[in-house]
Amino acid sequence: MTKHQSSRQNNLHIPEPKFRPGQTNDFAHLKIPNVDEAPKPAIDCNPHNIRDLAYGLIRVLDDEGQAGGAWNINITPDILRQGLKDMLLTRLFDDRMQLLHRTGKISFYMKCTGEEAISVAHSLALKNSDMVFPSYRNQGILISRGYPLLDMMCQCLSNSRDNCKGRQLPIMYSWKAGNFFTISGNLATQFSQAVGWAMAEARKGGNRVCTTFVGDGSTAEIDFHSALTFAATFNPPVILNIVNNQWAISSNQVVAGGERTTFAARGIGVGLPSLRVDGNDFLAVYAASKWAADRARAGYGATLIEHFTYRVAPHSTSDDPSAYRPADEDKNWPLGDPLERLKTHLINIDEWSEAQHEQLAEQYTAEIKAEYKQAESYGTLTSGARPDVSSMFEDIFEEITPNRIRQRQELGL
Amino acid sequence: MAQMNMLQAILSAQKCMLERDDNVMIFGQDVGYFGGVFRATEGLQAEFGAQRVFDTPISENGIIATAIGMSINGMRPVAEIQFSDYIYPAFDQIASEASRIRYRSGGEYSTNITIRTPCGGGIRGGQTHSQSPEGIFTHISGIKVVMPSNPYDAKGLLISSIESNDPVLFFEPKRLYNGPFYGDPNAPSIGWDTHEKGEVPEGHYSIPLAEAEITRTGEELTIITYGTMVHVVETAVKQTGVDAEIIDLRCLSPIDYDTIINSVNKTGRCLVAHEATKVGGFGAEILSIIQENCFWKLRAPIERVTGWDIPYPHAFEWEYFPVPKRVGKAITRIMEA
Numbered sequence: 001m002t003k004h005q006s007s008r009q010n011n012l013h014i015p016e017p018k019f020r021p022g023q024t025n026d027f028a029h030l031k032i033p034n035v036d037e038a039p040k041p042a043i044d045c046n047p048h049n050i051r052d053l054a055y056g057l058i059r060v061l062d063d064e065g066q067a068g069g070a071w072n073i074n075i076t077p078d079i080l081r082q083g084l085k086d087m088l089l090t091r092l093f094d095d096r097m098q099l100l101h102r103t104g105k106i107s108f109y110m111k112c113t114g115e116e117a118i119s120v121a122h123s124l125a126l127k128n129s130d131m132v133f134p135s136y137r138n139q140g141i142l143i144s145r146g147y148p149l150l151d152m153m154c155q156c157l158s159n160s161r162d163n164c165k166g167r168q169l170p171i172m173y174s175w176k177a178g179n180f181f182t183i184s185g186n187l188a189t190q191f192s193q194a195v196g197w198a199m200a201e202a203r204k205g206g207n208r209v210c211t212t213f214v215g216d217g218s219t220a221e222i223d224f225h226s227a228l229t230f231a232a233t234f235n236p237p238v239i240l241n242i243v244n245n246q247w248a249i250s251s252n253q254v255v256a257g258g259e260r261t262t263f264a265a266r267g268i269g270v271g272l273p274s275l276r277v278d279g280n281d282f283l284a285v286y287a288a289s290k291w292a293a294d295r296a297r298a299g300y301g302a303t304l305i306e307h308f309t310y311r312v313a314p315h316s317t318s319d320d321p322s323a324y325r326p327a328d329e330d331k332n333w334p335l336g337d338p339l340e341r342l343k344t345h346l347i348n349i350d351e352w353s354e355a356q357h358e359q360l361a362e363q364y365t366a367e368i369k370a371e372y373k374q375a376e377s378y379g380t381l382t383s384g385a386r387p388d389v390s391s392m393f394e395d396i397f398e399e400i401t402p403n404r405i406r407q408r409q410e411l412g413l
Numbered sequence: 414m415a416q417m418n419m420l421q422a423i424l425s426a427q428k429c430m431l432e433r434d435d436n437v438m439i440f441g442q443d444v445g446y447f448g449g450v451f452r453a454t455e456g457l458q459a460e461f462g463a464q465r466v467f468d469t470p471i472s473e474n475g476i477i478a479t480a481i482g483m484s485i486n487g488m489r490p491v492a493e494i495q496f497s498d499y500i501y502p503a504f505d506q507i508a509s510e511a512s513r514i515r516y517r518s519g520g521e522y523s524t525n526i527t528i529r530t531p532c533g534g535g536i537r538g539g540q541t542h543s544q545s546p547e548g549i550f551t552h553i554s555g556i557k558v559v560m561p562s563n564p565y566d567a568k569g570l571l572i573s574s575i576e577s578n579d580p581v582l583f584f585e586p587k588r589l590y591n592g593p594f595y596g597d598p599n600a601p602s603i604g605w606d607t608h609e610k611g612e613v614p615e616g617h618y619s620i621p622l623a624e625a626e627i628t629r630t631g632e633e634l635t636i637i638t639y640g641t642m643v644h645v646v647e648t649a650v651k652q653t654g655v656d657a658e659i660i661d662l663r664c665l666s667p668i669d670y671d672t673i674i675n676s677v678n679k680t681g682r683c684l685v686a687h688e689a690t691k692v693g694g695f696g697a698e699i700l701s702i703i704q705e706n707c708f709w710k711l712r713a714p715i716e717r718v719t720g721w722d723i724p725y726p727h728a729f730e731w732e733y734f735p736v737p738k739r740v741g742k743a744i745t746r747i748m749e750a
Contacts, residue, residue: 131485131486133482162519163519163521164517164518164519165519165520167516167517167519168517172517174517174518174519174521174522175521176518176521176522181485181522182514182517182518182521182522184509184510184517186505186509186510189478189505189506189509189510191478192474192475192478192479192482192506193478193479193481193482193485193506193510194482195475195478195479195482196478196479196480196481196482196483196484196485196486196490197482197483197485197486198482198486199479199482199483200438200482200483200486200487200488201486203438203464203465203488204486204487210482222474222502222505223474223475223478223505223506225472226470226472226474226475226478227475227478229470229472229475230469230470230472230475230479233469233470394520395515395516395519395520396515396516396554396555397515397555397557397579397667398515398523398577398578398579401623401667402667402670403667403668403670
């Protein structure tokens with residue numbers, strides 16, 4: 001009998017992140033391309049000719065904060081400054097809300113620290129009339145679109161002014177006037193819904209774009225795959241964004257199949273143009289988002305974008321990342337901090353200064369404090385005014401049904 | 414009035430709504446060019462165009478998710494799930510999304526989708542083409558669950574479902590598509606032209622959701638049922654000669670409490686019949702309603718005749734199905750109690 005030397009014994013492969021607590025992740029294994037490596041195709045390109053963009057990394061800002069490369073679309077300083085302001089406000093808002101959780105004022109919170117550029121740049125690259133089917137870490141879009149901080153706080157407090165009427169966990173916002181869909185909490189369900197919204201838009205012959213977000217972990221959900229299939233089949237004006245922030249609670253992106261290929265490459269299999277972008281580079285996210293929105297608006301259909309970033313924050317206030325990843329991992333992240341990078345760039349081009357930055361941070365901190373004072377006057381989850389309790393039986397259907405009327409009476413209301 | 418079988422009535426309802434409301438869009442597996450495996454959308458694409466009536470990928474999850482998305486952008490989608498046995502990949506989109514969007518958004522957003530899906534057995538469909546999963550969905554707050562038993566009701570209820578601003582799951586008992594089924598698989602098939610509910614107006618009309626219909630008035634016993642079993646029960650009532658009142662629920666959620674309670678309080682006896690399996694089935698909810706509201710008027714224990722607690726077996730379809738004989742035995746037990 002011949003012994004097959006080349007055969008290997010089967011062994012169930014359990015993927016593991018490269019580094020765990022107590023170790024130092026230097027991210028040396030990551031290949032970070034230069035800004036001039038990724039070509040920028042025309043919006044009417046054949047998706048099959050741009051496959052390399054799904055494996056590379058679109059970057060505009062280099063390590064010194066200089067803009068360059070094909071994706072440098074010369075964004076006006078006004079937009080860059082607006083982006084910096086929105087990112088700063090988002091970060092300070094997050095910090096304040098996290099603090100409120102520690103003091104017991106709110107029950108739950110999710111920060112987007114380190115990921116601000118993705119929501120804010122994407123939002124500014126699109127029109128406010130474009131529809132968003134968000135995930136739970138897209139507060140930067142709300143802030144960029146001008147949703148009042150007071151409304152966000154009241155939602156988080158589940159108080160008498162909460163537009164979700166006390167029914168949703170904090171941060172599960174809904175803002176219809178801002179074309180921001182109600183956040184689910186069940187992962188990825190919005191991804192395939194967004195494709196349907198865009199299909200309706202295409203049928204109407206409209207020119208609004210739909211954008212939607214999902215995490216690296218939830219690309220494993222059925223909705224991600226049906227979204228890609230339907231997007232490829234009907235090619236509606238939708239932007240499918242994957243925020244690859246490396247971690248899904250404690251599960252590294254390797255557990256979502258991230259070892260084999262990039263998340264952007266998921267789009268290649270269905271023939272969608274797929275971009276992989278430095279998610280900590282405001283200019284790159286803006287340019288890629290604008291490219292996808294221009295394509296969609298011009299009738300070329302759907303685009304997939306992987307935003308490559310790092311979740312600096314814990315998953316939520318219920319999470320302690322020190323239990324599963326090196327404590328200083330975020331400090332070593334090779335793509336830096338999106339806020340610092342944009343600030344450096346703006347200072348480099350003489351459109352911003354440290355003094356202005358400090359002054360703005362102070363101003364925002366004071367504003368957030370004042371807004372919170374007002375928000376608290378409408379009550380908190382544990383004290384003060386609440387939404388009308390009897391309203392919890394409403395909005396099941398357009399009209400309340402007899403069983404719910406009886407149950408409301410049984411509750412004494 | 415025209416003679417229609419249940420498929421023609423369902424087709425007519427969809428055609429009617431496509432004509433009346435430009436926002437109505439119809440889609441699902443094989444529903445476009447081909448007109449559906451049961452022909453329930455036959456000719457609609459040719460008449461109304463592929464932008465409004467089209468085929469989708471084989472993804473129940475994707476069908477319902479995109480339907481929800483379309484509704485958020487002003488459409489009034491009617492999605493077909495080819496067999497209700499295949500609805501489960503869409504469960505999250507139905508149970509966690511469609512049913513809760515109005516609630517979770519504080520009423521800011523809502524979805525009006527209608528999901529049509531053939532259900533029930535009696536067509537030699539085996540365990541993957543015969544299920545009656547309505548009880549899984551009646552447990553969910555936020556989705557209406559409808560099941561007609563005849564062409565007239567099917568059209569009127571489907572129009573109401575499509576016009577409703579709430580999500581509706583519309584179950585179509587496929588054994589009734591071509592004619593009423595009285596419970597004997599060996600009897601020659603008969604068409605809906607033999608039944609008064611096969612007379613269907615060609616134009617628009619609607620039947621309110623949550624209104625049960627008393628299909629036979631009686632004094633001695635109330636039988637509460639829906640779908641195919643409405644006709645099977647009728648046979649059993651004839652065979653036993655009991656003066657039974659038969660209630661066709663038509664809409665399971667929301668449910669018509671008054672019709673049930675008033676009838677059982679009148680007769681003091683009650684039988685519940687459905688084709689779905691027994692444990693945790695919708696019949697249990699009906700029994701609870703009666704127990705809570707009619708206990709002191711009851712003269713006999715309430716009984717249930719249902720499918721057995723097994724998957725629908727291909728070769729033993731008629732041993733599974735709650736045939737008139739089983740219904741009759743239960744009627745006799747109740748009357749003798």
